[in-house]
Amino acid sequence: MLEVTDLAYSYGTRNAVQKANFSVHQGECLGLLGPNGAGKTTTISCIVGLLSEWEGNLSMNGAEFRPAKRPSDRGKLGFVPQELAVYMNLTAEENLNLFAKLHGLGRQQRQEAVNEKLELAGLADRRGDLAGTFSGGMKRRLNLVAGLMHSPDLVLLDEPTVGVDPQSRNHLFEMLLQLKSEGVALLYTTHYMEEAQRLCDRIAIMNEGSVVATGTPSELAVDAGEPDADLEQVFLKLTGRSLKDI
């Protein structure tokens, strides 16, 4: 579905992403793992269209994909940023309605999408409440469904579970698993290895701007020469034990 080939991006003289290569298939969840500063968010930003002057190639279903230049390409993606990117002075329903409108959904479609996503997020009873009054977990759920209003085929999630309790995290996982079962492709960045192990079909490990390994957790362990190791051990072996963001 999404093919990333030799993606590179620099902030001035600092190379944030260098020749990154990976692909995401329909109905698959690809975990993008890496230490802080590895280039995960920059990679996501290039794909979502927040950054434009990158090098390399992006293609979606075989066609060239230029999200920064073509708003219609951005419409093919769902994006869930790390920040709680919803408006706290608007109700849950108004937030979802806004993003549905920006995707050009008609009134009827919008209403259906809002109802469906509120149900999915478990917020149907709080639809009229301001997002600012929600708990951290509720805000996270609202943040997630706000990126799904147009029912995209590919959703990019940048650490969507930061700061939530186990119950809310579990609810978020169930939402994502449901999306996967519906054939939606997910590109998921996280620092939590157990999340990646539970949710992701394949994992791409980034280090210092490059994708250093791609495969299922067991494939990665074998490639790392430690078939019995868990994902965290493989990750530390591939990325090193020294601090990366000093």
Add this chain to the structure above:
Amino acid sequence: MNTISAAWVLAQKDLRSFLRDKTALVLSILVPIALVSVFGWIMAYAFGGSGGMPKVTLHVADFSQSKQSQQFVDSLKNDASLKVRLVKLLKDGDSVNQDAVQSQLEKLIRDGDANHVLILPSDMEQQIAEDRIPQFNLLRDPGRAMEEQVIQIALIQTSAQVFGGFFFTDAMQRMLTKQGMDTQTIGLIRTWMTDIGSTMDTFYENSNSGSDVPANHDDQGEDQPDIRESETKSENEPDQVAEQPTTNSHDAGESMLGLMEELMPIETKDISPPNRGKQVTYQQAQSVAGMTVMMLLFALTSCGSVLLTEREEGTLKRLFSQPISWNAILLGKFLFVLIIGLGQMAILFTYGEWMFRVGLFRDPITLIVLSLSWVVAGAAFGMFLAAISRSSKQAESLASLLILMMAALGGCWFPLQMMNLPTLLDTVCRSTMTYWAMTGFQNMLWNQLSWHDTKILQALGWQWCWAAVLTLGAIVFFRRNYCRG
């Protein structure tokens, strides 16, 4: 989704969000109203009745064109409180067309090009030769109490200098006659006053000896009245004074020019646009316009910083990932700021009109055109600040600094024409967008000009130029600072 629709959806979102924050909403209305009230009262009542200000412009029309009138003008020019401007007189061949000039002078005041015009009579030389203080005429824009006081003092001072001790004896005679004293007693007092007058002459001759302006005694020195002459005059002059026209529109006791009218043979005529309320003072009109112009800038920059808040909170990132053009995001913010600005302007003007009755709604089209232009310029300023700032804190500091500076330079706090500015500073003031907003509103409020008048069109033109430049700057910096890559 097309750019306009997307921008409108985003503007609606911001409006809804803004209206939800009740505290911010109430503050955004109450703070400007409180400031308009405070400044309005201070300007109208505190400063309105006292002097102590820099140079006041006095236009002088010299119908006499004589040596005496020239001396009088020179002496006026030497007065530190006045900026004297001689009016060029229209002539029919060699002679001055007095009717045409009178209309020309009245037009000067009506159009706001002058506030006070002093007319030196054509027979000034002859009146002085007859030992009379010349009969002056003063055309004035009523409601300029502060300037009038300065002019009053300067005219009395100049008259005393130019006409010497004779001025005091004449003034005394004038006052006593007005208070009903009989002519014989006045004659007696005048005799004593003549001696005092001689002493005063000597004093002024000495005090003027270092000045460029000679005391005007070259043709009076010898005919300083002796007792016999004074007696003769004192018998004749009371009638003469009584015959002086008394067309003053104000009761001398209540008028700000009361003292001058008591002391000098001056006839005043008020000239103001027909629709301006009698109770309105220049200071009130100035402060209502000034505070509105300044407070609107604060409101608009604070709304413009929504862009920065969105960036800091992460919602802007989500907006950038939507299938809308990035220009729609900027345009959406601009629309939001514009709507808030127009709403705030409507509230402030309604309040200002209700409170001070300055005649804001006399010409709704001009009011709408001026308000819209200022809101557009202000919105562009707000967006520009948001686009160049790295954080909302930075934007707030920058906004406070720039707005307060522009407000002071543009004349929002105090009328610039009251200030004696050096050329460079005057040019700086004229280059601010607040100056042109004030010029527009003042011409509408005080001079009652309409939107199609050249002066208002010029003010509008400058505001739109500013709006265009700032909008362009906002787009450039928005692309550079927000749409990275």
